[in-house]
Amino acid sequence: MKVAKFGGSSVANAEQLKKVANIIRNDSERKAIVVSAPGKRFSDDTKITDKLIEIGEAYVENKSYAEPLQFVLDRFQEIATELNISNQIVAEVREDIECTLQSSDSDALKLDAIKAVGENSSAKVLSAYLQSIEVHASYLNPKDAGIFVSDSPGGAQVLDESYDHLLKIREHKGIVVIPGFFGYSKDGKLITFSRGGSDITGSIVAAGLQADLYENFTDVDSVFCVNPTIVDQPKEITSLTYKEMRELSYAGFGVFHDEALIPAFKADIPVCIKNTNNPEGMGTIIVSQKEPQPNPVVGIASDTGFISIYVSKYLMNRELGFGRKLLTILEDEDISFEHTPSGIDDLSVIIRESRLTKEKEERVIARIKEELDPDTIYVERDLALIMVVGEGMDSTVGLADKATHAFTRADVNIEMMNQGSSEVSMMFGIKSDKVDAAVRSLYQAFFEEN
Amino acid sequence: MKVAKFGGSSVANAEQLKKVANIIRNDSERKAIVVSAPGKRFSDDTKITDKLIEIGEAYVENKSYAEPLQFVLDRFQEIATELNISNQIVAEVREDIECTLQSSDSDALKLDAIKAVGENSSAKVLSAYLQSIEVHASYLNPKDAGIFVSDSPGGAQVLDESYDHLLKIREHKGIVVIPGFFGYSKDGKLITFSRGGSDITGSIVAAGLQADLYENFTDVDSVFCVNPTIVDQPKEITSLTYKEMRELSYAGFGVFHDEALIPAFKADIPVCIKNTNNPEGMGTIIVSQKEPQPNPVVGIASDTGFISIYVSKYLMNRELGFGRKLLTILEDEDISFEHTPSGIDDLSVIIRESRLTKEKEERVIARIKEELDPDTIYVERDLALIMVVGEGMDSTVGLADKATHAFTRADVNIEMMNQGSSEVSMMFGIKSDKVDAAVRSLYQAFFEEN
Known part of the structure; x- marks a missing residue:
């Protein structure tokens, strides 16, 4: 039926x-x-x-x-x-x-x-x-x-x-x-x-x-x-x-x-x-499940209109609760976030720009400054996210290599990268004006070569 | 003086x-x-x-x-x-x-x-x-x-x-x-x-x-x-x-x-x-500051003894407060975390194994199951983190490419990747037993070639 x-x-x-x-x-x-x-x-x-x-x-x-x-x-x-x-x-x-x-x-x-x-x-x-x-x-x-x-x-x-x-x-x-x-x-x-x-x-x-x-x-x-x-x-x-x-x-x-x-x-x-x-x-x-494929990448998606709030603080890593407090501030303003790539002493929160008003953004920045006392905080705008998607990517050596090489070939700088241990997707953050060039190069790498 | x-x-x-x-x-x-x-x-x-x-x-x-x-x-x-x-x-x-x-x-x-x-x-x-x-x-x-x-x-x-x-x-x-x-x-x-x-x-x-x-x-x-x-x-x-x-x-x-x-x-x-x-x-x-270098990578660090708690839930992304709640559970147990790479509907929390006892781990997993109702949760062990470090990496096209290619050449699968918008470092998570091979290959790529 x-x-x-x-x-x-x-x-x-x-x-x-x-x-x-x-x-x-x-x-x-x-x-x-x-x-x-x-x-x-x-x-x-x-x-x-x-x-x-x-x-x-x-x-x-x-x-x-x-x-x-x-x-x-x-x-x-x-x-x-x-x-x-x-x-x-x-x-x-x-x-x-x-x-x-x-x-x-x-x-x-x-x-x-x-x-x-x-x-x-x-x-x-x-x-x-x-x-x-x-x-x-x-x-x-x-x-x-x-x-x-x-x-x-x-x-x-x-x-x-x-x-x-x-x-x-x-x-x-x-x-x-x-x-x-x-x-x-x-x-x-x-x-x-x-x-x-x-x-x-x-x-x-x-x-x-x-x-x-x-x-x-x-x-x-x-x-x-x-x-x-x-x-x-x-x-x-x-x-x-x-x-x-x-x-x-x-x-x-x-x-x-x-x-x-x-x-x-x-x-x-x-x-x-x-x-x-x-x-x-x-x-x-x-x-729900499919057979493993020789090329596990099924698609490349991209979207613009993201911003990143970058926060750094020396020895942030030792401060129990730093990340949680930052997310609480966002939650208080009813802002959902996309990803939080991080270094040792820095954290970027990626947010859809449409989820922020100017007022909300100002309040969030002010609260982070006051409550978390960061060394640096700034907002990066005009970001695009590109997702390379496919189950089974986790057991294939060389996919990140292929993807990042496609960015180089298109002369696009990768601002952010993020891939969890599930590896259904790899995320790349780039400047919005480069998104078409990057997507074309990725398409070529994953769907036209070989 | x-x-x-x-x-x-x-x-x-x-x-x-x-x-x-x-x-x-x-x-x-x-x-x-x-x-x-x-x-x-x-x-x-x-x-x-x-x-x-x-x-x-x-x-x-x-x-x-x-x-x-x-x-x-x-x-x-x-x-x-x-x-x-x-x-x-x-x-x-x-x-x-x-x-x-x-x-x-x-x-x-x-x-x-x-x-x-x-x-x-x-x-x-x-x-x-x-x-x-x-x-x-x-x-x-x-x-x-x-x-x-x-x-x-x-x-x-x-x-x-x-x-x-x-x-x-x-x-x-x-x-x-x-x-x-x-x-x-x-x-x-x-x-x-x-x-x-x-x-x-x-x-x-x-x-x-x-x-x-x-x-x-x-x-x-x-x-x-x-x-x-x-x-x-x-x-x-x-x-x-x-x-x-x-x-x-x-x-x-x-x-x-x-x-x-x-x-x-x-x-x-x-x-x-x-x-x-x-x-x-x-x-x-x-x-505190130095002149830009033609090769911005200054060093490659690696450490073993990490685990990852992987959590996935359909439409997690829409659940305001999901990430914050997860971090609160860790904070309640006095566990600091290293990174949180994520997909759309999944999140991995990377933790130093030494920060967890068996009892803490069991309590954390039980609380995540009960309070966040995930579709999947599991712990991945024996992980190593490799950091490719250097200020100025953020303005150089092709570094991620070079790094990921080094992993491919060493036949090492990248389990996790993470790079915030500061780009002082790129993080790669791999299986512990591959760490020497990966580090040698990265060293060759960044310090021996050219």
Whole structure:
């Protein structure tokens, strides 16, 4: 039994929805389908979810939401017409939105409910279309599916009992189509996951159903081993582990919602990333373990926008609690950090710049100065992190050599290095303006030579 | 004005003491002399301090201390005879020891006072000998010099006021000879520094006198760039910075007492390491800043006896406070750590094995499991750390490349890597049994090629 999730571009219009229906029809193992809201049909297009957010925000600010509402209605009208299904869906969308706005709920709950209209309607559309072509399918609301979540609008966390409820879907006759992105609190309020949360729903449903496979249909053939905007037509990854995917997605790989892997990971369900426009393609499969490879490096990820707070103090190393105190100061300011490479008497804390405001940074620096009395403290900006990722790197001599040589060849100075004893990844910190040159050189070293 | 400190082998017998006197006589800038206790005359010899500790311990355990006492007295008798100075010193040593043992002080204070007899008597001997050859010199007790310290036997910390007292030594007529290794608490108790603490006294006296140079005379011509028991006749380091010295001494470089550099470092006084047996040699000078070098690597240090606690948890990176909590657990057990290299979802804490008992380790592991709920936790043993050290490494492309390539050439797998943004050092963690091969290969790469 498989759970298939279709992303925004896969349900963006009638043409795409027909492809989705064909995919569903072609494999009787596909039992539960999870859908996103209609996404972009072309690169300049607007996603339905963005328009729904416009409606919600306009309402909260007491402004007119006629334009975005019309945009949403028009899109569903167009889809219904082209799929030749009842246009009752358009009336339902309008009613959903208006009822939500008139309700007595808080603004946060209203916004969540409005945002969810896209996925919800998308599921209804697909279900109606499947029925129209005589596929035995039915729409299933997350409440009826039993997806219960924490009461935190925009950042729902699934409650464990949901998995037991979802298991009962196995008894349903035919295929069920479930909207992604949201669940319900125990007192019946609609609560959304974080943005991109349809991937999370898919993963939860796959775990609940104890599926053999969670298929994640998107608009790329597979996961590339390096950012295709840096390297032209890079190699595709056929198989990688959860850990590898996680390390890659951390630093710039946007294919898959990070948090979404957890339910599948915990239930040990393989995840397959496939292309709605090329369903026969191999795709990329994410598994818990894989066979050792001759070249253990599966991918190179990179991301910019990091800073490093550098602190040095003579004999720091002897001061029990120095590192802990530094991290406590960050925690007090609610700042999570990435890495802490260190010398004997110095410590660098690498932080995503977006996690710091100017005020927070000033407070942190002032507290470090006052509480830790360092000899030196400064902030280094415009840093990029590059991760060379692959399980099994720990038993291969010469990988660090190959990687560092690639930096030399690209004439890039390595500012920081970090590799723990797991060796799923090697981290290199460099200046942001060198990142493309470094990534290209690493790609050449690990994927083009030999 | 210079402060010169002579180590144990430089005052081990009459022949060595004559060399010391010559050195003192040859440079009128040498104002204050600090001495250790007589050390080894040949490799199987026993240091006076070890015999003094035997006396103290035997006394505490109510055993006979006649043998070690006789050993100590015989040595001073031999020195006095050969130097042709009064053997009054022998009577004084016996009296010092007996009075201390009969006093009403605590055992800890007695042990400190007994241990200090070696340095104290050594200073008296040298002063008497200098006078006998008509050098204007006098013995100065640390109490009269004003070296006041914290009341922590065996681990004294100098009190800031000492520096003001010491400055007055500038007014003394002639040379002063001060015993190293101990000072006095504010209530007049003799308290020793940690073992090897004569280097600390020398550094404190140099800082107090605002000396132009602190000369540290030992039995090697200079600091080698790598451990000479691993590489035969390695290159000598002519000049290095405090930071570099500190990074090197951390991992296996035993030339200089770590803590001893602090007073000189804070007062910005250059430290020169010279050989009593070859005083004309260049030696090694330690300074706060030096000119950029074409090869910025000054040395390669290595040490074994490390373990790594590896912890991984899916999405650890999102858990604010994870790293801090882990460090708090270590701090609660009074365990200081060396480095914390990390991946996205894993963290390794490198610890000196000597800092952990089996019980502590079990408690730490149990608490991490209970409080942090990791997916994986294990301890990796038999690790060695290798530090490639040099200021200015941060602006040289290709050093990491060169270093990692040396590991490949020696067929050594790099388990861990760590380099902060200061880049005074690069750290590599490897298996202990590979350390000699790796160090030799690194030496070849950085000091023999080109």
